[in-house]
Amino acid sequence: MGLTKRKDGYYVEFPVLDDGKVLTLARGTPGAKVKRWKTGTNNKTMANTQETLIKADLMKGLMKSKSSRCKTFAEWAEIYLRLEGVKSLRTYVDRVQTLRYQLIPYFGRKLLNEIRPEDIENYRAQRLRRNGNPASLGTINKDHTFLKHMLSVAEKRGLLETNVAKKVALPDPKNERDRVLTEDEWLRLYNEAFPHLKPILLLAYHLGPRLGEILNLTWDRVDLKRGFIKLRGVDTKTKDPRLVPMTPEVYGSLTELSKVRSLTTNHVFLYEGRPLNGIKRAFGTALRRSGIENLRFHDLRHCAATNLRQAGVDTITAMKIVGHKSEQMHRRYNTIQPVDLHEAAKKLQKYTANTVLTLGSESTSEKNVSRCNHYVGA
Secondary structure, three states, rough: OOEEEOOEEEEEEEEEOOOOOEEEEOOOOOEEEEEEOOOOOOOOHHHHHHHHHHHHHHOOOOOOHHHOOOEHHHHHHHHHOOOOHHHHHOHHEEEEEHHHHHHHHHOOOHHEEEEEEHHHOOOOOOOEEEOOEEOOOOHHHHHHHHHHHHHHHHHHHOOOOOOHHOOOOOOOEEEEEEEEOOOHHHHHHHHHHOOOOOOHHHHHHHHHOHHHHHHOOEHHHEEEEOOEEEEEEEHOOOOEEEEOOOOOOHHHHHHHHHOOOOOOEEEEEEEOOOEEOOHHHHHHHHHHHHHHHHHHOOHHHHHHHHHHHOOOOOOOHHHHHOOOOOOHHHHHHHOOOOOHEEEEEHHHHHHHHHHHHHHHHHHHHHHHHHHHHHHOOO
16 A cells, blocks of 8 residues: 556555545455545655645545445436437437336446446346347347446546446447348339338438438428438438439439428428328338338448449449448448349459450460350350
């Protein structure tokens, strides 16, 4: 115990007892824990002075316990949910549900500084759905992410020394999807969709905006004169504004909708004159009618990214249109299909054939071309 020298200065250590109100010096006392204070100096003489003052406060019972001003998880959760920065998050409703029904019932009575990594591991192990069935790994990871952000905010406000949620790893759910519609599947899906769903599907398939970006779209952000959809930072998941160019089909669809605009709402996509809150039932019906399986609406975003690449649009421009911030994320949505591999083989065939013509005899190259044609199905 006593002084310890580190790179950033001297530290003072004493064994103490914490009754939740004050810290008291407790050398040789069972249950005592070592507490460390930073002196804020590299000068040993000044550090010795700090050591004496801290020891005196501990002996007099003047050193207040951090637990006396530490909030319980439930208390901080209520404050956290009222913060403007949290209320503006796109996932706010999900956070409220997760805290109310999962995290608060489990961690609620614990002080923030009492939560340990093993507590979070135990939470993950026991996590069930509200119907009593085991939760998916993706759902558990989402809870963990919300918890980690909540404790990070507490740490920044001085309510917590360390965010222990960061010390527990989030296993990879390995739920990346590469579902892309064939041309025939897309036509069947579109043709079987209800009239109010068709322009939504068209926009998603051609340009890849997220469902929330589509359903919240208003006419003041549709520039039919210039052929652009203007998404503000508050409209997007990444909080970055986006200028999305319309394809001719999307332009025609929005032009037709503009002719029957509602006088009571500025929203673009309506059902029976009211803004849409979701399309789950209509999309499910379209899938059933078209006989298409294993497709989620979000997969249309994969279709858009893949179609942009196949059309020859460069990666940076495609990322701007779809709304990806990183090339890694864009690659996840940009699916390589068997037809792409065949096209690559044909391009390689053409390149190698030209090389053979340059380096060898024409008869030899013709044999190689014939062999390549056999493999790629030319």
